[in-house]
Amino acid sequence: MEVHGLMADENWVALVDNAARGDLDAIADLAEAYYKGTFGQTDIIKARKWGMYAAKRGHMKAIAILAEMESKGM
Numbered sequence: 925m926e927v928h929g930l931m932a933d934e935n936w937v938a939l940v941d942n943a944a945r946g947d948l949d950a951i952a953d954l955a956e957a958y959y960k961g962t963f964g965q966t967d968i969i970k971a972r973k974w975g976m977y978a979a980k981r982g983h984m985k986a987i988a989i990l991a992e993m994e995s996k997g998m
Contacts, residue, residue, distance in 0.1 A: 936963060939953060939954055939957070940954065943974065948978045948981055948983045948986070949983075949985075951974050951977055951978040951983070951986070952974075952975070952978045952983050952985040952986040952989065953985075954974045955970075955971050955972075955973075955974035955975035955978065955986055955989050955990075956971070956975075956985070956989050958970040958971035958974065959971035959975070959989055959992075959993060959998075968993070968998050971989070971993065972990070972993065972998075974986075975989050975990045975993070976990065
């Protein structure tokens with residue numbers, strides 16, 4: 925398993941797979957990963973997209989991530 929200072933590929937695949945299955949925790953984690961650049965560069969558009977999906981379903985971590993982004997003008 926090669927990491928290159930980023931999350932291992934298997935973890936990325938598992939996270940995306942779980943998010944695609946509707947796992948709100950995985951969706952919030954995906955939003956956070958895009959926001960913080962866990963997988964490379966940040967992607968605010970994807971972070972907001974995934975974050976909004978989970979937040980609309982009441983996921984508190986996603987709500988907090990979106991609030992943090994909003995406070996930073998993102």
